Amino acid sequence: MKHNNGNQWIESLLAKYLYREPVMFDFQQWAQRYPREAQLLERGIEDFGRSHETKIYHIWRLIMESKITRYSAAAVIVLAMALVLLSPFGTPGNGGVVLADIQQKVNGNTRHKNLYTSRQGR
Amino acid sequence: MKTQSRSVSRDMMAMTEIEDQILVQQVLRGEPKSFGELCRRYYPSLTAIADSILLDHHLAEDAAQETLAAACRNLKTLKRPESFGAWVGTICRNVAKDMLSELPKQRKVAEEYSELKRDCDDCDHGMIMTEAVQQLPQHLREVVYLRFYNEMSYEQMAKVLGATQQSIDGRLRRAKKKIAAYLAKKGFRR
Secondary structure, X not given: OOOOOOXXXXXXXXXXXXXXXXXXXXXXXXXXXOHHHHHHHHHOHHHHOOOHHHHHHHHHHHHHHOHHXXXXXXXXXXXXXXXXXXXOOOOOOOOOOOHHHHHHHHHHHHHHHHHHHHHHHO | OHHXXXXXXXXXXXHHHHHHHHHHHXXXXXXXXXXXXXXXXXXXXXXXXXXXXXXXXXXXXXXXXXXXXXXXXXXXXXXXXXXXXXXXHHHHHHHHHHHHHHOHHHHHHHHHHHHHHHHHOOOOHHHHXXXXXXXXXXXXXXHHHHXXXXXXXXXXXXXXXXXXXXXXXXXXXXXXXXXXXXXXXXXXXX
């Protein structure tokens, strides 16, 4: 893979000024620094993966995986919000039953009844 | 002959990939030793990647250790265990960038110190070389660090960068060209 080009001399310079002795990884020291992760390794990560948080993460990942699911999820959210905010079904303006309307009707009926009974009493 | 050696190196890469895959599966089943082996395998390259971003060896070691902790926490989400190297390399890049954004003050102090040093020892070859490497774009600097930091092979670099050996070779050549241009601009003589 090495190519003999005009910049070969740079390689020796880079090796001279950038080279460091390979750093050795100390697992015991790492485990002391990250005890939670060390515990996780002891327990086995497969069991850990079944927690509630990771389930939610998996659902999120499943949705975000393809464009179709991503846009359809966004559409569902927008539709749900539109339904909640605009509430086209069952609103007072569009023929919904409201307590005030019923009270008004009941009051109207009782007034008529009172008038009728008072006339009869005469 | 060339094709034979290429196929041999491809086989070797496949071997280590399989090994990585097996090690990841063992870790998932609860064998900490396998994770230790994965760490030993990738720790030097992770340190080199982090150093190419942070330009500080001690911080780079911290970033590499943090990367391995993050990898341990998220190993369950790794889809292709055979590409563990590239996956952990990406995590390392993100961790190092996060660390860099969290340390602006320290960075300023370090820069001031390096400027002072530059004033008193301007014609030092080492300093000019360091500057030449630092002026490279991050993706080229990363390749230079991986290659010359621990004298890493192209196979190892390909694994941790998730790139082909040809593209790595191209990046290295571009980086050397840029370094040569910088050195020529600074009046550096061979």
